Amino acid sequence: NMFLVPALQWPGMNIVQGKDDIFLDLKQKFWNTYKTGLMYWPFVQLTNFSLVPVHWRTAYTGLCGFLWATFLCFSQQSGDGTLTSVFTFLRKKEASAVERPPEK
């Protein structure tokens, strides 16, 4: 047991483990993001063709593309590729804003 402690503290070990984690993380995020996209884009298309007037469709698609890009950036930074992670993030922000004591 005593010999395991330095082995776990060896920096190379962390790098190897860290690398493993990073790839696992990316794969997980990619799959989640892909699934979110499969739900998001058909929804955008459906609303595009059924609700949005013809001359607004290009702008609407641009806006949805912008939102999607924002979501991708968030997922890479602090989310996990699911919409749930966005809502959890927003709720945490709200909660911390409420808990913070008012400034004098």
Ligand SMILES: *[C@@H]1O[C@H](CO)[C@@H](O)[C@H](O)[C@H]1NC(C)=O
């Ligand atoms: C929305 O409709 C426009 C015009 O018909 C089309 O060019 C665009 O590709 C559509 N966008 C999506 C995401 O369906």
